[in-house]
Amino acid sequence: MPEVTIDWYVALSVILFSIGALGVLLRRNAIILFMSIEMMLNAANLAFVAFARHLGDLDGQVLVFFVITVAAAEVAVGLVLIVTIFRTKKSINIDEIHLMKG
Amino acid sequence: MPMNAFGLAPLLLVFPLIGVLFNGLVGRRFIVANRNTGEKWSGWFASVMALSAFMVSVLLFLSLRSHEYHAEVVHLFDWLAIPSAGFRVPWAFQIDTLSVTMMLVVTGVGSLIHIYAIGYMHGDPNFSRFFAYLNLFLFFMLILVSGNNYLMLFVGWEGVGLCSFLLIGFWFDKVNEKGEPMNANAARKAFVANRVGDFAMILAMALTFWSFGSLEFEPVFSHALEMFESGEMVHFGLFSASLGSVLTAVTTLFLIGATGKSAQIPLYVWLPDAMAGPTPVSALIHAATMVTSGIYLIVRSNVLFEIVRASGATIFGIVSSPDLVAYIGAATALLAGLIAFTQFDIKKVLAYSTVSQLGFMIAAAGMGAYVAAMFHLITHAFFKALLFLGSGSVIHGMEHGHHHIHAHNHGKEVHGTPQGDTHHEEDNFDPQDMRTMGGLRYRMKTTFIVYMIGALALAGIVPLAGFWSKDEILAHGSEHNLIVYILLTIAAVCTAFYMGRQLKMVFFGEPRHEAAAHAEESPAVMTVPLMILATLAVLGGGLNLPFLSQGIAETYHEHPGGVFLGLEGWLEHSIAAFELTEEGVVHLPETPKVFSPGVAGISTILAVGALVLAFYVVYANKPKTAEEPDPLQSTPIWWFSVLPLNTLYMNYIVPGFNRLAQWLADKVDWAFWHDFFHDRIIRDTFVGFAHFAANILDLKGVDGMVNGAGSLAKRLANWIRQTQTGYARNYALSIFLGTVVLLAYFIFMAN
Numbered sequence A: 001m002p003e004v005t006i007d008w009y010v011a012l013s014v015i016l017f018s019i020g021a022l023g024v025l026l027r028r029n030a031i032i033l034f035m036s037i038e039m040m041l042n043a044a045n046l047a048f049v050a051f052a053r054h055l056g057d058l059d060g061q062v063l064v065f066f067v068i069t070v071a072a073a074e075v076a077v078g079l080v081l082i083v084t085i086f087r088t089k090k091s092i093n094i095d096e097i098h099l100m101k102g
Numbered sequence B: 001m002p003m004n005a006f007g008l009a010p011l012l013l014v015f016p017l018i019g020v021l022f023n024g025l026v027g028r029r030f031i032v033a034n035r036n037t038g039e040k041w042s043g044w045f046a047s048v049m050a051l052s053a054f055m056v057s058v059l060l061f062l063s064l065r066s067h068e069y070h071a072e073v074v075h076l077f078d079w080l081a082i083p084s085a086g087f088r089v090p091w092a093f094q095i096d097t098l099s100v101t102m103m104l105v106v107t108g109v110g111s112l113i114h115i116y117a118i119g120y121m122h123g124d125p126n127f128s129r130f131f132a133y134l135n136l137f138l139f140f141m142l143i144l145v146s147g148n149n150y151l152m153l154f155v156g157w158e159g160v161g162l163c164s165f166l167l168i169g170f171w172f173d174k175v176n177e178k179g180e181p182m183n184a185n186a187a188r189k190a191f192v193a194n195r196v197g198d199f200a201m202i203l204a205m206a207l208t209f210w211s212f213g214s215l216e217f218e219p220v221f222s223h224a225l226e227m228f229e230s231g232e233m234v235h236f237g238l239f240s241a242s243l244g245s246v247l248t249a250v251t252t253l254f255l256i257g258a259t260g261k262s263a264q265i266p267l268y269v270w271l272p273d274a275m276a277g278p279t280p281v282s283a284l285i286h287a288a289t290m291v292t293s294g295i296y297l298i299v300r301s302n303v304l305f306e307i308v309r310a311s312g313a314t315i316f317g318i319v320s321s322p323d324l325v326a327y328i329g330a331a332t333a334l335l336a337g338l339i340a341f342t343q344f345d346i347k348k349v350l351a352y353s354t355v356s357q358l359g360f361m362i363a364a365a366g367m368g369a370y371v372a373a374m375f376h377l378i379t380h381a382f383f384k385a386l387l388f389l390g391s392g393s394v395i396h397g398m399e400h401g402h403h404h405i406h407a408h409n410h411g412k413e414v415h416g417t418p419q420g421d422t423h424h425e426e427d428n429f430d431p432q433d434m435r436t437m438g439g440l441r442y443r444m445k446t447t448f449i450v451y452m453i454g455a456l457a458l459a460g461i462v463p464l465a466g467f468w469s470k471d472e473i474l475a476h477g478s479e480h481n482l483i484v485y486i487l488l489t490i491a492a493v494c495t496a497f498y499m500g501r502q503l504k505m506v507f508f509g510e511p512r513h514e515a516a517a518h519a520e521e522s523p524a525v526m527t528v529p530l531m532i533l534a535t536l537a538v539l540g541g542g543l544n545l546p547f548l549s550q551g552i553a554e555t556y557h558e559h560p561g562g563v564f565l566g567l568e569g570w571l572e573h574s575i576a577a578f579e580l581t582e583e584g585v586v587h588l589p590e591t592p593k594v595f596s597p598g599v600a601g602i603s604t605i606l607a608v609g610a611l612v613l614a615f616y617v618v619y620a621n622k623p624k625t626a627e628e629p630d631p632l633q634s635t636p637i638w639w640f641s642v643l644p645l646n647t648l649y650m651n652y653i654v655p656g657f658n659r660l661a662q663w664l665a666d667k668v669d670w671a672f673w674h675d676f677f678h679d680r681i682i683r684d685t686f687v688g689f690a691h692f693a694a695n696i697l698d699l700k701g702v703d704g705m706v707n708g709a710g711s712l713a714k715r716l717a718n719w720i721r722q723t724q725t726g727y728a729r730n731y732a733l734s735i736f737l738g739t740v741v742l743l744a745y746f747i748f749m750a751n
Helices: A006-026 A030-055 A059-089 B011-033 B035-066 B097-120 B127-146 B150-168 B182-212 B217-230 B243-261 B270-276 B279-288 B290-300 B302-311 B321-340 B346-367 B370-410 B445-459 B465-480 B482-507 B524-544 B552-558 B566-571 B597-618 B636-642 B645-721 B728-749
Strands: B072-082 B087-095 B233-236 B239-242 B578-581 B584-587
Touching: A006 A030, A006 B728, A030 A059, B011 B035, B011 B127, B035 B087, B035 B097, B035 B127, B072 B150, B087 B097, B087 B127, B087 B150, B097 B127, B097 B279, B097 B290, B097 B370, B097 B524, B097 B566, B127 B150, B127 B279, B127 B290, B150 B182, B150 B243, B150 B270, B150 B279, B150 B290, B182 B217, B182 B233, B182 B243, B182 B270, B182 B645, B217 B243, B217 B302, B233 B243, B239 B243, B243 B290, B243 B302, B243 B321, B270 B279, B270 B346, B279 B290, B279 B346, B279 B370, B290 B302, B290 B346, B290 B370, B302 B321, B302 B346, B321 B346, B321 B482, B346 B370, B346 B465, B346 B482, B370 B445, B370 B465, B370 B524, B370 B566, B445 B465, B445 B482, B445 B524, B445 B597, B465 B482, B465 B524, B465 B597, B482 B597
Parallel strands: none
Antiparallel strands: B072 B087, B233 B239, B578 B584
16 A cells, blocks of 8 residues: 555645646536536645645645635635626637627 | 316207197197297297207207317217117217207207298188297208207208108198199109109118218218228128228218208209298208208218228229219209299299208208308208398298288278288189299388398308308319319309399389289298398308418417317318328318409409399399290290200109119019019018928827827727637636746746
């Protein structure tokens, strides 16, 4: 049984972040997109707590609380936007929303 | 330092100016309020102003004496100055013996004529206007003689021309039989003829300034003398000319100016017509003062004339300009003397006589006899003013006689409203026609005596003033220029003859018209000035008796300024006599004037002979009636009455002048100056530049830059705009890539 070192945590964090990032770039469903963003945030949180534990420093853990708080607020705002968009356009396909085209 | 009154010089101009303002602004109100006292106020105020100016002249005269006759310049203010061109003309007074002589004559004779005019103009509806003009004339005449530069002289020159115009046309509403406004025409003729001369004056001044860089007398003369001494050329930018030729041009132009103002050939035609003005005007302006300003100009510029003479420069190799002056003067003297034979108008005879006498003065000035010219100018001012005023008195008396018979015939009193000269149209009676006179010696005794004195003085009878001055000119002519001498001697004979004729026709014989039979003597206000002038006409010769100036040099050097040494010694201080020797310009000592008994004897015998001829031969018992033809009418002399000189003036000089003016206006001013210079050069250059600035510089350059910046920003924005797709995933990708790039930078490059 090998010992779980910091590398494992970092590797998991990278994998999760990459899945999230690819999700943001490749998927069209706004909800999926949203979930992918959550995944990237949590990948970062994982890296923070892993390093905090590894270095014996509480700063990373404090930062994670902030991230969770901000993510919760973001989810609230984001979901409202998605719901409103769905009500007006009957769709949440992100490629159909391009009113900001310059 | 003796006391002097040079500072008072500006008062010379102030007094007449006050007179002008008084009579011009309020004089008329006094007359409207009360005819008699108003006339007294108006006339005497003007006369007192003239007398005050005379007092100032006397003070200046005394100051000069105590100042050892040194010329003084009283600077009043800087008048015109263009520093960049070195042009500076002050308003300053030249107080020297020459100008003071002129001032004394102008204000002295002028004052007497003012007083006389109070009587003569009595009852004229424009009494105060007349005196305003008369004072204005004095004002300008004094500017003319007192200025220390040619520009001031020219101001006076033009001003007296204006006053002459105003006064000749004083009765401008008078018309002749054809309904032409003859007085207004005469005034215009005088003005136009003078313009020709003034044109030359302006050119002369321009040339003087161009050559010598100044218009003030003293710098011009000293500069000219220096250049003469060093033989320097006159430079005009790229060109240069010899001093002699430049001064020949200047002096010839001065001569043309003088022929206009002083009524010489060919511009004299205006002076006989100028007799249309009131008689005091004829006496003051057209005999004693204004017409002598041409002589003053030449005498004042004597240095320039003498340099021309000494340098031997001639006009086209024919005649030098001083000689031309002498010949023109002599020819005018003779011609005008001959024309005077044929005149019936009492004033026209005197007018031609004036032209003739001015010819004497011009001739004297041309021969270099400047003192003689000034001497004759002074004595002529006395006796010719006397003759004119005397003729005015005769005219006045004739009118009185005419009114008398008029009143008699109609049984009513018209004495209260005499109208001066204005009334003579009625039943074609001309109070100036000598044919209607005769026998006036009984009716007008005082006038007769003074007129006799004036006539004999003019004829040159010993020992009256005219003899001495005329003889001095003749003596000079006999030594220096025989042609001029002969012409002038014949002219002098003519003078005696026509004066004899006039005396005979006016005062002797029997009255040929009822008006003459009832003529009355003029009031004292007219006869007293006549008597004073008669005294001067008798004693005037004493100013420069030939015997007096003998030994002037010694007396002068012993008692400088101590005694009055006659005109010769007096004017010596203003008139330079010099010659060019190897050492340079040397001022000659005063040479005592030679009295030539031969010349004096010949001219006296001839004059007496001519008088006798006129009196006892030609006009012995004639004319008996006003209609009888003149005995000379069948002789060749009468040709001069129809001498086509007036026609010459009307047909050649006037059209010539018009053509020149037209050419100057059309070609030089319009075609060249306006069309070519202004339109082609200035306007087109300006328009071209404006076009360049508006269309090229502004539209293409400035606007192009501004518009270019705008369109550039627009194009750039259009290009950058394409990155804003509106697709959230594109933004996400760019953020992602950006992050990768930043990370890559920090990881690989930061260290």
